[in-house]
Amino acid sequence: MKAIILSKKEKGNQFTYTELPLPSLNEGEVLVQTKAIGINPIDLKTKNGKGIYPMLQNENPLILGWELSGVVTQSRSEKFAEGEEVFGLINFPGHGQTYAEYVASPATDLVKKPSNCSHFEAAATSLAALTAYQSLVHLGGLKSGQKILIHAASGGVGHFAVQIAKHLGAYVAGTSSEKNKEFVLGLGADKHLDYKTDELEKEHKDYDIVLDTIGGNTIDRSIPLIKKGGTLISIPSGKNEAVEEKADRNGIKGLKFTVQSDENNMNVIASYLQQGILKPHISKIVEFDAMEDAHVQIASGHTVGKVIVRL
Template structure:
């Protein structure tokens, strides 16, 4: 089958197209013919030798990617049968092997794809909204009426975070560039902050929950706007010891959340997608042969919504 392997970390030239054996499924696994693959910042970081590379470098061949949507062609699980359309984040934070024609996936990591969305939209709705679900719903327990600040609200994680926070009944403030203001508001945000012309800590306060998908000084600055008893979650980099101590002194709960594969959580997202209460914004698609271009687009840090690779 077709696959893309990483023999050594580095630039996109290290994404090597090759042919390998089709995987054999184990107990409670399904063989998925992959129709679409979502590309995340963690894919780029891992290809560069950061991200998940430390966990994965002993695998040979090393196949990146976790987010898939496709069709079951074989199953050893009572959950799914051949012909079922499924989607999910496979084996994260382990070896997902999504950059391939077929993936042997644990049935426990998948859900049935809603019929009203495409494979591209489904592949997009995996790692990013799972991160949001596990962060806002399970960890943060965000409730109706709470004030939620979402950094990078037009991005992959951010655009789902706005929608899910609104679904929970929160008052949502999203940051992005001015060019993406209308997009962020169209997702349901109550307020928008142009991060280039406004310092968010000077225009918002009394925040219950901050979701930070940027890192850097956004973490420290976010502490200035969270009320005592509030929560700060940083996705990309976690919290330094200094920030953790500062948060504790202010009565703020600070955390780094690493998303985990979960079919049950995927089913919750599938329900929202099926009802039209959650939607994927796929801004760009690339052919499997152009995986390098997809990586470069995500690496640019200028993607609105999601980038998806179509596996024809």
Template sequence: MKAIILKDFGGVENLVSAEIPVPTIADDEVLVKLKAISINPVDVKTRSGKGVAGLIKDESPIILGWDISGEITEVGADVTGFKPGDEVFAMIDFPKTGKAYAEYVKAKANELALKPAGVSHEEAAAATLAALTAWQAFHSNAPVNPGDRVLIHATSGGVGHYAVQIAKHLGAYVIATSSAANRDFVLGLGADEHIDYKAQPFETATNNIDFVLDTIGGEYIDRSLQVMKKGGTIISIVSGMNETVTPKANALGINGHNTRVKPNAENMATIAGLLQKGIIKSHISKVFPFEQMAEAHLQLESGRTVGKVVLVF
């Protein structure tokens, strides 16, 4: 089968095409013929030697990718609930090697959900890691409740644009940051207020925040804490922020946590339901043929992607 392997950590020139064997599945796994995959900032960071590179550096070959949508062609002996021909989507084996940059992947059955019939493979593949991240963040140590004032950063991005929609579904009042160029897009997602972070510091434009979803890290954590209520919650999804966010937040009487998304079939099924009902929608910035993986990475690295980048087979 065709695959794109990472021959070394570094630039996009290290993403090279190869022919490799179709995976052999274990008893608790299924084989999926992929129709679409999506990529995320963690793909780009890992390719460059950051992200989760340390967890996969000893794999041979290294094949990136975690966001899939496709059709099951084979099921393991212990698998129930799925059969060949089922269309499924998921975030697989994160943060290890999902190996989604290939025509076929093996996946644990307990990470999959059925793809809604009215949702395309492109839309489903987009709504895996990113939507799952937002859902799990809002249902973490201190979940979002109806009426909460929720501040979400970088709301025109992959995680951010799902986060706005999910927070509104949960009954929150959403304050969203992005550039002015994406104001209409973000408000169209359902945000109640928009702050152009380039025009003014967000901490001068809002206050009394119950919940912050931080997708940026660094100084954004300190600045976000300035506008929060005591007893509120800040969740950072940026790797390595746990030693920063938790003590700083706790010192102010705020719950602070750093989280990493985890594969979860039940959560994926919930996201499937939200997609099917139109409660959340995937905004796809650009679709590339699978062979143009390097171009897709460059698009994501540009910082000008609104929503998601998807590749099709």
């Protein structure tokens, strides 16, 4: 099978396209023929020696990627039979290995692809959608009637977070630059705030929850907007070290968080897709042979929705 392996080179970690034997299956695993892969900022961080790289550096071969949609071609699990269409977040945080034509996955990390969505849409609605769901529901305990501010509401995580928060009955404000204002409001957000202006500083100071997907200065700009006892959830690893301490000093709760592969949560995401509650926005589809182009797009920091790689 075709796969992209990550190799240490003089100029840093590089992709190499190669042929590998099909992965063998352990009990409880299925072999999936990949149809679409979702690309995320964690892929870039890990390629560049950060993110999950310290955990994976001794893997040989090291294959990046964690989210996919595809077709089961072999099964050592009672959950799926050959021919079933599945999608999910594989072995996160760990060795997902989705940058390949075939991927061995624990059956528990996958769910059935809803019939009303494509492989592209399903792959898009894995890591970022689970992150939004787990941070809002499990960490934040977001309830109907509460006020939430979602940073980078036009991005991968943010555009799902807006849709989930609205579905849960919250009042939702979202940040992006002016060019993505209509996109954010179109997701259902009640209010848009342009992070490039002083609109954040002028905003009401009564949010129950802020979801920070940016880190650094965005943490400092968010704290004054949260009511006493409220919650700041910050997800960009490497840019949110001080969040707990800064929040504590201001009488709010600061939480860091890492998404986890989770069967029950993926079932909720699949049912949201099936019911049309979640609609992924795919702004770019790239061929497998052009993986580097997908990484360049994510590296811009200005992707709208998701970037997908097609096989």
